[in-house]
Amino acid sequence: MIELEIQELEELVTKMRRDLHQIPELGLEEFQTAKYIRERLASFGITEIYEVVNTGTIAVIRSERPGKTIAYRSDIDALPVEEQTGYDFASKTSGKMHACGHDGHMSTLLGFAGYLTNHPEKVRGTIVLVFQPAEEGPGGAQLIVDTGILQELGVEEIVGLHVFPDLPAGKISCRPGPMMARNAEVTIIVKGLSSHGAQPQQGEDAIVATGGIISGLSSILARNISPLDNVVLTFGTIHGGEAMNIIAQEVTLHGTMRAFDDKVYDEVVRRIDLIALEIAKGYGCEAEVIFNHMYRVVDNDPRMVGALEKLAADYYVETPPYLIAEDFSMYQTVMPGMFFFLGIRDEEKGYTYPLHSGKMKFDEKHLLLGIQTFVNLIDALNEGK
Numbered sequence: 001m002i003e004l005e006i007q008e009l010e011e012l013v014t015k016m017r018r019d020l021h022q023i024p025e026l027g028l029e030e031f032q033t034a035k036y037i038r039e040r041l042a043s044f045g046i047t048e049i050y051e052v053v054n055t056g057t058i059a060v061i062r063s064e065r066p067g068k069t070i071a072y073r074s075d076i077d078a079l080p081v082e083e084q085t086g087y088d089f090a091s092k093t094s095g096k097m098h099a100c101g102h103d104g105h106m107s108t109l110l111g112f113a114g115y116l117t118n119h120p121e122k123v124r125g126t127i128v129l130v131f132q133p134a135e136e137g138p139g140g141a142q143l144i145v146d147t148g149i150l151q152e153l154g155v156e157e158i159v160g161l162h163v164f165p166d167l168p169a170g171k172i173s174c175r176p177g178p179m180m181a182r183n184a185e186v187t188i189i190v191k192g193l194s195s196h197g198a199q200p201q202q203g204e205d206a207i208v209a210t211g212g213i214i215s216g217l218s219s220i221l222a223r224n225i226s227p228l229d230n231v232v233l234t235f236g237t238i239h240g241g242e243a244m245n246i247i248a249q250e251v252t253l254h255g256t257m258r259a260f261d262d263k264v265y266d267e268v269v270r271r272i273d274l275i276a277l278e279i280a281k282g283y284g285c286e287a288e289v290i291f292n293h294m295y296r297v298v299d300n301d302p303r304m305v306g307a308l309e310k311l312a313a314d315y316y317v318e319t320p321p322y323l324i325a326e327d328f329s330m331y332q333t334v335m336p337g338m339f340f341f342l343g344i345r346d347e348e349k350g351y352t353y354p355l356h357s358g359k360m361k362f363d364e365k366h367l368l369l370g371i372q373t374f375v376n377l378i379d380a381l382n383e384g385k
């Protein structure tokens with residue numbers, strides 16, 4: 001399943017992953033990471049390297065063999081998470097960790113680059129390697145799209161992967177069409193009038209109004225959206241009030257919403273705004289609703305998924321859709337794209353912790369399957385070209 005030449009990359013891939021794991025940096029701050037990536041690419045003999053949005057890097061490998069211009073993308077940022085893995089190569093920066101596997105994504109794409117420079121006969125057309133900052137926020141994919149560099153390079157299709165601890169090691173999974181959700185951050189500010197807690201009739205209680213809003217919003221999913229549509233509306237924080245004996249003047253809610261269908265998403269947005277404002281008014285208060293619309297639906301090109309399923313028949317499984325979000329979707333708004341999961345779950349070693357956990361771990365040898373799949377996709381996606 002994995003070629004000998006790719007198996008021989010294990011030591012290099014392991015070193016790169018562990019080097020990168022120790023230097024986690026948050027979105028748009030990945031200067032040390034970018035330096036490492038660019039130096040590695042240069043060491044492979046790649047000369048066409050572009051610096052984009054400061055910490056992003058795009059490398060180009062060209063061939064005289066006819067073929068498409070295909071981009072392969074890795075995210076490069078880390079999370080504000082305290083590491084709890086016990087690794088001897090753990091993060092050197094307190095409070096920051098590659099808890100979402102982006103260190104694995106980078107070392108996979110770098111390993112792919114090293115393989116192609118040693119095996120130029122495998123290249124067809126043009127391969128574009130995208131090392132993208134700020135996937136976790138504020139959305140580096142859109143920043144790269146906005147530069148126009150992918151269009152200038154003539155990129156026709158884009159491929160990405162994500163290590164996934166829900167999926168057994170040795171497997172990859174994907175699905176045609178919607179695979180990951182569109183999302184938004186939602187902030188609701190409820191404003192009332194403070195008064196002494198012993199004289200509530202002289203105030204307008206923002207806490208009571210907020211309770212009504214929270215209850216009212218639950219009706220959106222129960223009564224305004226079809227039970228067959230997958231939607232999440234979660235408020236994770238609530239802050240308000242000044243003291244236990246003062247009627248609260250202001251309360252702020254922060255939450256997230258997710259949906260797979262744009263029409264459903266737009267309806268939820270409309271309903272949140274309407275319900276929050278009207279319920280607040282009923283309690284004598286005012287409400288302001290602020291949406292930060294983040295990423296779009298990860299909507300995989302069916303032809304590309306078909307090619308992946310065919311080449312990976314022995315280790316392919318179809319994934320169910322997930323309501324997690326991924327800014328790879330922003331590339332898919334301008335070109336066909338495919339995003340797939342790479343299994344890293346290993347029950348025997350206890351590598352079962354989820355993404356974004358401070359205990360998330362995986363074995364680097366499983367990244368080789370990602371490199372092999374990237375290599376095989378070159379021919380598979382060029383069929384019929």
